[in-house]
Amino acid sequence: MSVKPIAMHEFIRQTGNVYEAIIVASKRARQIHDDMKIELTQQLETLKALNATPEPEDDMEVAMVNPDQLKISLEFEKSPKPTEVAINEVRDKKVPYHYKEHVDFFAKDSSKDTSKDTSKDTSTEA
Numbered sequence: 001m002s003v004k005p006i007a008m009h010e011f012i013r014q015t016g017n018v019y020e021a022i023i024v025a026s027k028r029a030r031q032i033h034d035d036m037k038i039e040l041t042q043q044l045e046t047l048k049a050l051n052a053t054p055e056p057e058d059d060m061e062v063a064m065v066n067p068d069q070l071k072i073s074l075e076f077e078k079s080p081k082p083t084e085v086a087i088n089e090v091r092d093k094k095v096p097y098h099y100k101e102h103v104d105f106f107a108k109d110s111s112k113d114t115s116k117d118t119s120k121d122t123s124t125e126a
Contacts, residue, residue, distance in 0.1 A: 029086035
């Protein structure tokens with residue numbers, strides 16, 4: 001597994017800000033990783049259910065390697081890493097993203113000016 005350098009100007013060109021591109025790629029990589037983990041777990045559970053055998057009575061008995069489980073594990077190890085996939089998706093503009101609406105809590109809103117409120121609170125606490 002070799003380290004592949006990435007041209008940062010490609011990220012800047014895609015989003016305008018390298019930090020935004022890194023955040024988008026990292027969130028996408030986490031999504032990809034979660035999907036891969038679920039898929040691997042499902043495959044191993046299915047395999048375990050198909051090959052359900054009673055536990056050996058002797059603890060010293062050598063555990064046999066299941067060739068199907070080994071095949072699944074090798075396929076998982078050979079698959080591209082989630083970070084690499086996410087970086088390629090961001091670079092190819094395959095990851096849609098948007099900004100959350102920014103709410104400025106400290107800005108004065110003229111329609112909700114509370115300094116001119118003349119109503120009095122008539123409730124009392126018991």
